[in-house]
Amino acid sequence: MFPLSTLAAQALLIGGVSVLMAVMISVIDSIVNNYGDVQLDINGKKQVTVKGGSKLLGTLADQGIFLPSACGGRGSCGACKCQVKSDVGPHLPTEVPYLTQQELRENVRLACQVKVKADIGIQIPEELFNIKKLSCTVESMTNLTYDIKEVRLKLPEGSDLTYTAGQYGQIEVPAYGGIREPSARAYSFASAPQEKDTLEFLIRLVPGGTVTTYVHKFLKVGDKINVVAPVGDFRVHDTQAAMICVGGGSGMAPFRSIFRDMEARGVLGERDIWYFFGGHSVKDLYFMDWLKELAAKYERFHFIPAVSEPGPGEVWEGKPARLIDVLAERFKTEIPRELAKEGYLCGSPGMLDASMEIMRKNGMTDDKIYFDKFA
Amino acid sequence: MKMTEQLKKAQANLVPGAIVExxxxxxxxxxxxxxxxxxEEAFAEHGLSWDAVAERLKYLLVEGEKGLGEPVTVEGKWRVFVYEARGQFACPWEDGLxxxxxxxxxxxxxxxPVGDRLVFNQLCIHMLEKHHFLEGLGSSFRLHPAALRNVLNL
Incomplete structure (x- = not known):
């Protein structure tokens, strides 16, 4: 058996060596990973000096330039694409699945994966310069259904946010529970652009979803929450073509914004609009009175609700059917084939693909079908 | 069970922020x-087969996708809701996206709908089938063996 003093000396020695190694690692890290100041050239127009060593997405955000990102920079959404004009090394395996062959050839990169180590030049769409990070205050939260909330946010004084109906914002929630860092996800605006001091979102609770769980379980009136906006190019095209709109569940959000905007501009009754909205059961439907009022007020606005499986005891006057089945049926019975049409879709990839297939079968072409995919 | 190098690597990827928040x-x-x-012991106690559970989960995923973003009733036995989110993530064992x-x-x-509720995704099915990993206690996507038996009718 060793005397206690020997054990204590060994413990001290091991502790000392550990501290020495930690110091050495820290020193080596500061030398090896110290990239110093680097020049960041944006679109050949703006040059800034930034501290090297961080990911491009975060570096740009520090400069007030926000690229779209639906996953908060974890390389799992593929949204934060930008063209890199300088050599930053080969594409990483984490980037390749999100890039087309053309994007690979043009050195389009995921900004959340590229580390800024040396002078770097990038090309981004000009409209991204308009995206801001806004510290909003929760003004109200309303349960529209058992799993969809309307979240109304007050914009900070003097924020002067200008956006187009159909665009979206990235809501950032703080670390909570076992989640150690802030998380961000993209949600379409449901408010009209004319409402200058507020933003509205329709947020459906996704089981296991990080941001939707926070919004539904923890967010409350009076809380501060960051929104990066405006983002996206989903919008109504300024033509006289009939609009065939499909968006069930929380996919109503951009259409609520679009219809409110068109009404505010006095153009809602000027072109034919069919809006297909549906849910699984009657309790999944919401804003029905508002949509029925629009249909009653504007002769050319056609509201088509659908319910696929009315729940026990629920009354549904129509025939139970999925939204896309109702869409297919109305193309046969109600929507004139010769009418010039544009498709506007918001929802899951499966719903969008099925809707597009029906639209194609009815003479519509892909270049006239616009969509806001959840995924 | 011994922590192999592969398991040590996977364990590092399982912590918050490494792959998912x-x-x-x-x-x-x-x-x-x-x-x-x-x-694995719990699966044996409940008489569950890894392949049979994985197949049933895959079947329900495919049937649920037919709801196109809304819940569907499958065979009159299950209510299935598939929500598709943007993007993809890597397996902690680094063997697939x-x-x-x-x-x-x-x-x-x-x-x-009655009783236990299963919440999973494509990665959960893969980790169950290939790595016998059902996620840790308290994880949102944890598949409890007893819940699997109760819900899947296996």
Missing amino acids: EGFLGHDRRPLADIIQHD FHKDSVTVQRLENGK
Whole structure:
């Protein structure tokens, strides 16, 4: 058996060596990973000096330039694409699945994966310069259904946010529970652009979803929450073509914004609009009175609700059917084939693909079908 | 069960922020090898087969996708809701990329959902089938063996 003093000396020695190694690692890290100041050239127009060593997405955000990102920079959404004009090394395996062959050839990169180590030049769409990070205050939260909330946010004084109906914002929630860092996800605006001091979102609770769980379980009136906006190019095209709109569940959000905007501009009754909205059961439907009022007020606005499986005891006057089945049926019975049409879709990839297939079968072409995919 | 180098690497990817914000371990502090071994024993106790469970989950995922973003009733036995999210994530074992989605399954009685609720995604099915990993206790996507037996009718 060793005397206690020997054990204590060994413990001290091991502790000392550990501290020495930690110091050495820290020193080596500061030398090896110290990239110093680097020049960041944006679109050949703006040059800034930034501290090297961080990911491009975060570096740009520090400069007030926000690229779209639906996953908060974890390389799992593929949204934060930008063209890199300088050599930053080969594409990483984490980037390749999100890039087309053309994007690979043009050195389009995921900004959340590229580390800024040396002078770097990038090309981004000009409209991204308009995206801001806004510290909003929760003004109200309303349960529209058992799993969809309307979240109304007050914009900070003097924020002067200008956006187009159909665009979206990235809501950032703080670390909570076992989640150690802030998380961000993209949600379409449901408010009209004319409402200058507020933003509205329709947020459906996704089981296991990080941001939707926070919004539904923890967010409350009076809380501060960051929104990066405006983002996206989903919008109504300024033509006289009939609009065939499909968006069930929380996919109503951009259409609520679009219809409110068109009404505010006095153009809602000027072109034919069919809006297909549906849910699984009657309790999944919401804003029905508002949509029925629009249909009653504007002769050319056609509201088509659908319910696929009315729940026990629920009354549904129509025939139970999925939204896309109702869409297919109305193309046969109600929507004139010769009418010039544009498709506007918001929802899951499966719903969008099925809707597009029906639209194609009815003479519509892909270049006239616009969509806001959840995924 | 011994923590192999492969398991050590996987365990590093299971923590919050490495692949997903929440991580895969919930409040479970056991080594990955112990979590897997415990769940293998629980599977045996409940008479569950890894392949049969994986096949049933895949079947329900495919049927649920037909709801196109809304819940559907499958065979009159299950209510399945598939929510598709943007992007994909890597398996902690670094052997594949899987689409982000969230599948919710509940058993039906007289048309109403009853009992345990399973929440999983494509990666969960892969980790169950290939690595016998059901996620840690307290994880949002943890597949409890007893819940699997109760909900899947296996």
